[in-house]
Amino acid sequence: MNYWLLKSEPDVFGIDHLIKMPRKTEHWDGVRNYQARNFMRDSMKKGDLAFFYHSNCKEPGIVGVVRIVREAYPDHTAFDPKCKYYDPNSEPAKPRWFMVDVKYDRRLKRPISLKELKQQTTLKSMKLLQRGNRLSVMPVEKSDWDHILKLETACC
DNA sequence: GCCAACGTTGGC
DNA sequence: GCCAACGTTGGC
Numbered sequence: 001m002n003y004w005l006l007k008s009e010p011d012v013f014g015i016d017h018l019i020k021m022p023r024k025t026e027h028w029d030g031v032r033n034y035q036a037r038n039f040m041r042d043s044m045k046k047g048d049l050a051f052f053y054h055s056n057c058k059e060p061g062i063v064g065v066v067r068i069v070r071e072a073y074p075d076h077t078a079f080d081p082k083c084k085y086y087d088p089n090s091e092p093a094k095p096r097w098f099m100v101d102v103k104y105d106r107r108l109k110r111p112i113s114l115k116e117l118k119q120q121t122t123l124k125s126m127k128l129l130q131r132g133n134r135l136s137v138m139p140v141e142k143s144d145w146d147h148i149l150k151l152e153t154a155c156c
Numbered sequence: 157g158c159c160a161a162c163g164t165t166g167g168c
Numbered sequence: 169g170c171c172a173a174c175g176t177t178g179g180c
Contacts, residue, residue, distance in 0.1 A: 007177095007178090033163075055179085056177075057178095060178075131161080132160075133177095133178095134162060134163080134177050136177090
């Protein structure tokens with residue numbers, strides 16, 4: 001079982017959008033970065049858990065937990081010329097981009113902001129906190145995962 | 157809205 | 169294969 005962190009802009013697709021989807025499930029489309037794709041395609045397994053992270057907003061941070069309910073399959077938004085994520089280099093016969101399906105698991109009892117994560121010396125090695133990180137899909141160490149969940153109920 | 161830090165593109 | 173130019177991400 002692996003742990004992940006998925007970034008999304010709440011104005012575009014936040015955790016509230018996911019909750020409103022049928023079966024609270026949606027495909028995680030639009031990933032157009034090779035490293036992020038490789039994580040999704042090669043390492044994400046059904047049943048894995050991921051933090052839902054809100055980026056590019058007033059209070060960036062982790063807001064919830066989702067579960068991977070379908071492993072990687074071709075991202076069809078890359079095939080549609082009308083779509084924002086269209087990529088002419090990706091064809092159905094030889095797809096370049098992939099997506100997984102995620103299902104809402106729960107919201108954290110309180111959001112854990114990026115600011116708070118940065119204050120945790122134990123989390124220093126987290127990919128998310130490393131300089132210039134722009135990955136929208138990244139693995140999270142089990143120890144970091146556990147530490148963050150402890151913050152959820154810890155008093156501040 | 158600014159801008160640093162990346163990733164990608166394309167000329168050479 | 170190098171690298172400048174450009175586009176994007178995302179915190180602030």
